[in-house]
Amino acid sequence: MDKQIPQSRLAAWWNVIAADVAQFSAASGKFGHDWSRGVAAWFRFVHRRRPDERFSVFPGALRMAEVLLAVASIVVLLVLVADPAFLSMLKSRDKLTLQIFEIVTRLGASSWILMTAGAVILALSVYPARNLKRAIRIKMHDWVLAMYFIFTSVAFAGLLTNLMKNLIGRARPQFTPPGEVWFSNPFGDNYDFASFPSGHSTTAGALAMALMLLAPRYRVIFALFGVWVAISRPVLGVHFPSDIFAGLVWGAGFTWLYARSFARKRLLFAFEPDGSWRVQARLGDWAQVAR
Numbered sequence: 001m002d003k004q005i006p007q008s009r010l011a012a013w014w015n016v017i018a019a020d021v022a023q024f025s026a027a028s029g030k031f032g033h034d035w036s037r038g039v040a041a042w043f044r045f046v047h048r049r050r051p052d053e054r055f056s057v058f059p060g061a062l063r064m065a066e067v068l069l070a071v072a073s074i075v076v077l078l079v080l081v082a083d084p085a086f087l088s089m090l091k092s093r094d095k096l097t098l099q100i101f102e103i104v105t106r107l108g109a110s111s112w113i114l115m116t117a118g119a120v121i122l123a124l125s126v127y128p129a130r131n132l133k134r135a136i137r138i139k140m141h142d143w144v145l146a147m148y149f150i151f152t153s154v155a156f157a158g159l160l161t162n163l164m165k166n167l168i169g170r171a172r173p174q175f176t177p178p179g180e181v182w183f184s185n186p187f188g189d190n191y192d193f194a195s196f197p198s199g200h201s202t203t204a205g206a207l208a209m210a211l212m213l214l215a216p217r218y219r220v221i222f223a224l225f226g227v228w229v230a231i232s233r234p235v236l237g238v239h240f241p242s243d244i245f246a247g248l249v250w251g252a253g254f255t256w257l258y259a260r261s262f263a264r265k266r267l268l269f270a271f272e273p274d275g276s277w278r279v280q281a282r283l284g285d286w287a288q289v290a291r
Helices: 007-047 061-092 095-108 110-126 134-168 199-214 216-235 241-264
Strands: 269-271 277-279
Touching: 061 241, 095 199, 095 216, 110 134, 110 199, 134 199, 134 241, 199 216, 199 241, 216 241, 241 269, 241 277
Parallel strands: none
Antiparallel strands: 269 277
């Protein structure tokens, strides 16, 4: 017959387990409290920086008007010239080309970018850095700022693009009526009418510009990355050429202005006396411009 465990021994085991659970809960609570305080202090540091008021985030009104006019003119030309030609070429794509660009276009999905940057931020925020050397703590802080810059650049640009998609409601190529190059259903909130601007191109432009600014030594590689992801969208038949141009320019332009707002707060970037700006974070040699 099986021996029964005495009640006294069960009670002793239960007391040990309860004590361990209580100790773990207390340690977890303290850790969570310290972590939340650290995160709150970090955000206070970021958003309460004394701004560098020598230069504004936005260029002058005339320069902004010139840029917007140039971009709008190119978009109109693409709609009138490139988009009709694109519609007539949709049926001429071969299988290998589609397979290649189906792989390329996945790089423009914002999910992997946000999850990667978020994971790095979380890992660095919970790492016990108190006992590390000051130089290492500063570098960790700069890396958190860099990941925060990438995360928010892609997220904010993407959210605003989704808003524009809903407001404009341009039909995707496969849902555009024959003989028309622009057909829209504003406020449709429907995938079929979410062509302009391209979300993947916006993400690619935002990420490429963020990496170009943080690591100017490799800016050509990052620029090519953005262009390839953007081009994959019309090749797959889900966007017009004008959609990807608008998305790419919007994502890159938003991130460029967003970086200037960081420079105004003396975070990651710093203004030079002549109005140009540079990376000031301690991210590594690759963050310097190749001479």
